[in-house]
Amino acid sequence: MSEENWIEVGSTDSIEEEDLIRFDHQDKTFCVYRLTDGFYATDGICTHEAVHLEDGLVMDDEIECPMHQGIFNIKSGEALSPPACEDLKTYPVKVDNDKIFIKID
């Protein structure tokens, strides 16, 4: 695990609780979430069709896709409700000095 894979996303107050922001890095899109117990990150595009999850609804530990209501667990990436059936990739997150970092492989 080399240090340089941790990418700075922004400050912790840039995300409201039970909400998310989209984060683009190189040619990839991520979603970074603030849940009651901390920050989490997943791929930013639904696994069902190529739709940005940034417009989705965060409820408890779940993100619901705005297109067809596919639901994923934010912490594990597990696809919980069809039409989404393929899991969403998740990424480690750390907070340092009020800044959020995600680890991209």
Place this chain on the structure above:
Amino acid sequence: MKNNIIILGGGQAGIYAAREIRQNDLKSNIKILGEENLLPYERPPLSKDFLLDKKNEEDLYFHSSDILKNENIEFENVSISKVDFENKKLFAKNDDVYSYDSLLISTGSENKKLSLDNNLKDDVYYLRNLEEAKKIKEIVSNKNKITIIGGGFIGLEIASSLSQLQKKVIVIEIGNQLMGRIIPKQIADLVQNTHLEHGNEIILNKQIEKITKKNGIYEILLNDNSLIETDFVIAGIGSTPAVKLFENTNLKLDNGIVTNQFCETSIKDVYAAGDVSNFYHPFYERNMRLESYQHAQNHGICAGKNIAGVKTEYTSIPWMWSDQFNLNLQLTGICDEYDEIIERGNDINNGVIYFFLKNNKIRGACGVGVIGKVGRDIRITSKLTEKDTIVDKQILSDQNLKLNKLIQK
């Protein structure tokens, strides 16, 4: 006790019911009888990504045969042609007989057909299943000008797909707006504009008088005497519940199989779910029949629970979507019982939603926008509807204010 449970109709409601029964009942025999020689698959992509070659057959199946095997759910390809409710038996065309202790009817719906008075019956295509989608895909590959009769969801989705395949598309609709039966005119007009911008021709308020064929080209005569020449005709003029099998039985029918909130029909041990059922919705205090993905799934699951003895009311707030070009349209609740309409947004790029309220509570909403722009708000709307919340209309109408502020935790 070990039961024989038969699911008649191997579509979405059927497969979700089967798996739910197994979750609650490890002993009973569960058998799905389906006349399509395919495991249950998703229909929505048939008019969209399947035509566009973005999804293929393997992408459509809900569950693999391995999952069904693991859960000990049998699937048999057979078409049932007669039922005897009194003796709890189903009869196949090939004279095979199936006995059941509990029966779920999930036969879905059938496309309405045009009444054509000449021998062009086989020339007009309809879309309901994978086989028809494959045929349409093959035929359109060497046609240019295609006419779609009917401006409902399926017709318009096909029109959108064919336009993206560089075809010249004409849509003929009998009503004075697209998707007339359920969608507010303002939203229908926004969708219509998108079709026009992509070069599709939309003809409203016109009826088909006659279709003739000359040298491989079809001529469609409209009731204003205008004539449309076209290479291929597809009709999407609505559907009816698949209940022919039950017409001469004592099963209560009225725009589908009448069921209560527990998916029970008028006959003991016989349940119905999905498109075929006209079910009682306790929240709206009335019966309704829905043709939607979410409903087929949730209603199937609810029927499964009840069949397995876990008494469960069906209270899901209706929801459906349609994808056309870069637009995603969504509908939640019911939009025909209201005393007030509130509009949120006016630009399709940010999403436009119409809320239908009664006594300051949302009964339903319909929205359209560029992909991703209405889903969150429509989902929150479903929750507000379900919770019977008295809503702050200022927040509803102002797109700058977040709707989740209205959800009481």
